Amino acid sequence: MQQGSTGNARQGFLLMHMMFFLSVACILIVMPFIELAGIRTGGSGKAIPPRRVYIDILCALFTVGLLLALTGNPVVSLLVAVLFEVIFVSVSNIKYKILGEPLLFSDLFVARSFLQHPKFYLFSIPWYARVFVVVFLLFLVVGAFFFVVPDIRPHLVGIAMTVLGLLGIHALPAARWVPTPALEQDLQRFGLPGITFLYWRQWKASPIPPAVPPLPGSAAYDAVVVIQCESFADPACLPLPASVGPVAMPGLTQARRWAVQQGELQVSGFGAYTMRSEYGVLYGRTEAELGFRAFDPFLTAMQESSYALPNRLKGAGYESVFVHPHDIRFYNRNLLMPACGFGRMIGPEAYGHTASADMPYVSDMALGKSIETLVRSASGPIMVHAVTMENHGPWAASSQPAQGLANYLRHLGNSDRMLLDLMHALSGMDRNILLVFYGDHRPSIPGVFTPGAARDVPYVAVSLPAGRPDDQATSPPVALSPAGLHALIVQLAVKPA
Template sequence: MQRMPCRVHNGIFMSAFQVLVSFVVIVFLTPAIEYAVVMPRAGRQALPFRWTLDILCSMVAYGGWLAATGSIPIALLMTCALMAVTVVASNIKFRVLGEPLLFSDVVVARSFLQHPKFYLFSIPLAGRIALLVLAIAAPFLLWAYSCAAVLPHLIGVGVLLLGGLSIWLYPAQKLAPTPDITRDAGTLGLPGSIIMYWRQWRRSVDLPPPAALQGKPAYDMVVIVQCESFADPARLGLPPDIPLPAMPGLKRAYDIASQWGPLCVSGFGAYTMRSEYGVIFGQEETDLGFRRYDPFLTAGRERDHAIGNRLGAIGYKSTFIHPHDLRFYNRATLMPTMGFSHMVNPGPHASTPDMPYFGDVALGQTIAGMMQAATAPSLFYAVTMENHGPWPGGPDGQSPLHHYLRHVHNSDRMLLDLIEDMSARNSRALLVFFGDHRPSIPGIVMPSGIRDVPYVAISFPLDDRAARQNPAPLTPAQLNHLIIRMSVQP
């Protein structure tokens, strides 16, 4: 294929018409697309610096495409397309998860390539077709209509640098002093909030090291189970005609727990790593600043806070168990630095439509076998997968819900099995079981301000005096503090 020649009329690179169209697109069209379409709409303001940030971001995109292709029409087309795709993707995420796009979502691109089914289900059919067309058309357009002349590429570099430098001169600390994405998406716009949050994230300081624990292991084994999308169906606000599964495990756990109640998590339908980080590291999201949106990105610099290292210092041997790809959130690299000297990846699992992931009951059996084989005080941290979406759809619109309820019932059975197994052992043990976030089931379970999930902390041998307390709400960080307090004998 031969690229089309670049035509320069009368020795002038940019005609007056091209200059006018470029000005209209950068100054009016792309900012208007962002302002008119992006969600959330509450708190949206047409502030001068929001519009200016949109213009500067459009300049960066336009300059980048022009520097790459040398073609003004292609640069204009791709600039509009990039803004439209970014806004639509953000709106889809907002409807499903209750948050717009964040700077930290860039790392999702790698996960999307590794496991696309985690993400494609949330994109409407029309959107998938549009993405396919764009993926095919964009490389063709970039090749076929790019220009070999040097001048347009140099002008593109100049526009790119001018826009980028202007954005960098904006005072991120003044525009976004504290993380509040709902507020800042309305005042800074989507591209502006992404860039300012990224700049503030880069300025984040590391946490000071924690005080060393003093004492010895209070238990022979501590088992922490982070259960994917685990929630009490009775608290999900489901339609009244939906038969709810019995949850004997959760009921039994509430009856015998030393402490139980709602775990107040920030994510909905995703962001497992936020809950996981809180329970492992014991740091409140309010103290993390802009790291709160994906704390695993900087977790390697805070390893001294990890529960594996802290409990390991007083004699616990720590094991991390997860029946899925350990590359997610870079766990394969991070967990050993967090003090988990053993990594267990149960399986393999033959995926079926009814059971796409490793089952929770089987994972509970794996944990029971590891407890049986333990010869020293041990910490087992397990992350489940059975409840992970997407759940198969159907013509009635409620099939995903029915699949979820069946899987969450299996999670409850795992909890009951672990309770019975640990009750039968002649050993001191602590079982902590919690959900990482509520499920997102479009049209049925939607994002809202109510996001709590259950947690229980059960000490064996059972002590009737500690049972049947009133529920005690905790954050994931506070659950970490509870685990450490119970696991250390002064």
């Protein structure tokens, strides 16, 4: 009997030491190796920065410790930690391939949007990755019932590991290591977990800018119409297959002829990040001024509402209307837009749209008609800011790039037709109208359009009804940032006091 007890004790001792060495190996070697070897970056550096390894070890210590504190099961904790690291790296690589950026701290806030509108995100995730995530989540649920160890000691060890990891992460000198965002370089130097924690710390420490007053002066126009067009790009600037040939854009061509100013809008996002372009045009703050807030400026926009175009134009007598034929809760617009100074919001319920395969979202033509009605019925100076929806992806399954391109170009043609029809409709009114039209970003269609250095989209600022003669040469293009377009709108829309 005593020999049996001694044998069990020896086995327990050996098992404890084996788990200790496995844990050390997982924290010091396996998880850092997954991050270092697996993460996709745009750089070509070969050297492994010591700080990156150090941060990977701290994050591994925290992850394994947290799981051990919850389950008390070392085997399950190590296995789930490794699987989580694989998922973390894989999702970041998928995003990098499609959008040209790794996972960021700001992406963690997308969870709510994902639950509300999963089709916006699921189309970009390969089927095998979806299956893997489902199996992983089921494993976690099952593990909560069958793998939790009642012995308190491993839980206490896990708590100690979690606290040590947190203390180490908290001690990282974020302000010294990443004083300003440099995403590609920082991903190389600090790794994916590193930029997640360091950037989040710097984002939290970002100062709130001082408030600004409404602009003095009077309205230079009876109406200012600003349209942000989903995925609108000039086909002549896109790497279209030779089989497609030239794509006619009569609306954009006419708008460029009539424009008081036109050119390239230099946006930072590719295939997504509508909110960056929208924020820049609405608020007029550059990404350099925003710093770490630039990755998702809508997260902190409530603190900067005095900069918003409607609030600034109030002093000149403009009443403002926000139009978006999709769920207004997306990006928290239902709260943000009233704070911006919009006195009225028009959402999808105004259109009575029934989704179909050919037209999943409200058509741009329908949106253009509603803008025309708003301007025609206005009794005083009005500013209309519209965000279109028709040309939002997915345009087809990821396995059908040619079909995706065809659908994209069809919807792009509808957007161009809306621009042309709206210009003629507004020109026929006995009013002075400023029409500003721009794209939010280029489309991302795997197998057709992939992230690159060129990310510009067109913008036009057209003064109606005067316009420019059709036979007059297009004005020279002027490249602007979204914040620069904001400044142009202010310059044109307000007569100084």
